[in-house]
Amino acid sequence: MWFIEKIRTTIDGITSINITTSTNEQTSTEEGTPINPLGVTTEKDLLSMDEASQMVKYPINMPSYVPLGFMFDGIYIDDPQSISTSIEIHFSTADVNDKLIVTQIPTTGATSFSHNVRGSIEEKTIAVNGSDATLIVFEDRVQMIWQYKTFVFIISGNINEEEIIKMAESII
Structure with a gap:
């Protein structure tokens, strides 16, 4: 069974949200690799679905619902040499x-994510296909983080809450 611990603190106008998943009731204090879900600062080589599927050792969970106007660009593989690499x-x-x-x-063990945000955000817990998900509404985008079986999923983009929930529910 997976457990999720969420801690939110605000100090001097900076909000920090830490999310840790674990297979034990006690969560790990070990930090995971930082993730940049929007990938806005670097150019990434995107692969087709067929190319990416041949390079990873697990099924790629493509959403069956994508908001109107959005088109598939491709899949980025973080570390093609790693058996447990993440994909975008x-x-x-x-x-x-x-x-x-x-x-x-x-995920094969405990995983941590941390956001430090200057400015206002809204954060809430919602259900996605029976799993708890954290929805974070930033000034310029929304993000949803949840765990399903042995995967952590993150959706991030310039869409509204209803659209991100529909998209999340279509992944599993």
Whole structure:
């Protein structure tokens, strides 16, 4: 059974959200690898679904629902040499102004994510196909993080809460 611990603190106008998943009731204090779900600072080589499927050792969970106007761009594989590498499924609008990224991370143990945000955010827990998910509404995007079986999923992009929930529910 998986357990999720969520800690939110605000100090001097900076909000920090830490999410830890674990197979034990006691969560690990060991930090995981930092993840940049929007990938906005680096150029990434995107692969087709067929190419990516041949390179990873687990099924790629493509959402069956994608908000109107978004098109599949490709899949980025974080570390093709690693058996437990994470992937990012990229979508964008025709003018490429809006991006949407679904990150799929295989988990074999405790996993941690941390956000430090200056400015206002809204954070809440919702249910996605029977699993608790954390929905974070930033000023310029929304993000959802949840665990299903042996994967952590993160959806991040310029869409509204209803759309991100529909997309999340279509992944499993």
